[in-house]
Amino acid sequence: MASKGMIAAIVIVIIGVAGAGAYLIMFNPFGPQPNPYTVAIVFATGGLGDKSFNDGCYNGAVEASQEFGIQFTYSEPAAITDYEGYIRGYAEHTQYIEPFDLIISVGFDQADALMEVAADFPDQKFAIVDMYIDPTNYSNVASLLFNEHEGSALVGAIAGLMTTTDSIGFVGGMDIPLIHKFAAGYVWGANYTNPGINYQVAYTGSWVDTAAGKSLADGMYSAGVDIIFAAAGRSGLGVFDSAKENNATSSYPLWVIGVDSPQMYLGCADPDNPEPPTVGLTSMLKRVDVAVHDIIEDVVEDTFSGGVNLFTLANGGLDYEINTDLLTLPTSVINAVEDLKAAIIAGTVTVPDSIYWS
């Protein structure tokens, strides 16, 4: 038997809950609010902190928000299956009165989810980084694409000139066409400056497995490779680890080429206080920050259009890292790379964008 006190307590709780419910229904403080955000970003599953791809997009959004005085919000899905929920949530903007001006999907694997949502919300502007979505069916989606093979050719050219063992390596994240663009440009560039150079290509099969990246790099270095281009997300950080360790006992210098963001500082003994020497030779810069910044600018200035926005060497969407505080490349190498860059921009040479050997 419940005591009288108990019954009284239950009645009080019921009255309290009912009162709160009535208040919510009458005044609704949690209903749709004015939308403080202009842009919503759904990041790739690797999440922020990869020091390259997602972080680059984030930096571009921060730059744009400061420049144009706008706000942006973002989410970090944990799995591919979560993408559609986040994108649809932003498109429905149930908690806000006004919709977002732009929703950005980061990463090629969001394409299916984005197409589902974009078909249901034809007036919502979308952008996707790293994937082509057909503008005839989805005129509200801008595809932000990069000629990664052009940037990779530049760092490949540097590798071809800087190698002392005539043997270079490539560690990719996954064996997929997007990563093949990096590998193809890199090997082509190395052959451009050093015809017939030996090369090795391997994949970690994961974007987060630093241990796999390190083991693969250990193997390549012990096989006589002295420069590795790591295009493997966080797995690539293991390549830096390996280079630092093996460099201590190697009779010739070992190098790593970073990817997407400037990563030369990661090759220093203490990356948080970068000081020479570094094992980072250069980095292939894929300026996702430029792409995100530019597409936000388009929306702010009302010049947004669906379809392909291509970022190339010519429009600054790709480049290679020079950080003379940490390492100065020989002038002859810089000159050769700048010549190649000019030739690619002028169109006198064409870089292959898929594996062209077998």
Next chain:
Amino acid sequence: MMQGLPLDLIGWVFAVTLQMATPLVLAGLGGMYSERGGVVNIGLEGMMLMGAFTAAAVTYYTLNPWLGILAAVAAGGGLAAVHAIVCVKFKGNHIVSGTGIILFGAGFTTLMLEVVWHRKGYGETITNTIPDIVIEPIQNIPLIGQAFGVISPIVIFMFVATILSWYILFKTPFGLRLRAAGEDPSTLDSAGVSVEWTRAIGVIISGCLAGLGGAYLSIGFGSAFGKNMTDGRGFIALAAMIFGNWSPFGILIAGLFFGFLDGLNYAIQIYFPALLPYANFIAMLPYLLVVVALGVIRRSIPPKGIAIPYEKERKA
């Protein structure tokens, strides 16, 4: 293109085998302690992440990797204690609790990563990791020099732990009680030994070993904590435990075998580029071989009382 001798190549594969096997064997041995006692432990992944994070964080603050290892063992054991309380004391469902442990380990370490290092995804580089032991006399011996000449103390401990586990499990009263708790708990109970405590201790030991396996990834072989850096190794460790038939040496051999397949995969990618188009197939081989081995070669026999909460005087 191959510059090194074939012997160097094989030696390197051996080295990778040890590196990749160590976290698997340690976590697999942990799983064995839990399951031999009758508690299913699918939460190894969460406990490994916990160990990996704690090792990196404590080393970051104290600059002493050995304290980091101790803390990792304690943190893994602590998380396992939660599993033990849920499964043994409150007789909860082992799989549900284990799933909770995995999700908690992944979420908590991701959150704390931001709290400790004020950044997302990847912590600061730990400069003073566990130092490798250099054994000069064997460093230049072909085949084994690469693998054993410069070796992490945790790798050595993997072998010690295997022998020790065999001794504890089969030669000590505690081992006998633990096995009884898993096979026939009512007999253990009638002998006057607490089934609950025996099982709880088994679960906690499993967390300690899994935590150590995680610590090897963050401050033994690697040099930083990254979000979800165990990358499913806790589940592979479970497979190694089942493949190894819940016995210490079986788990050691299974773990080394899985590690060897990793090494083989890398070696093929690097040295035999002609096989590169099949890289994904090669990466799949370990799982395929396990299924074949389990299904065709022999059946694994789990402890009889596994996943059944013990209740006194229950009618069978």
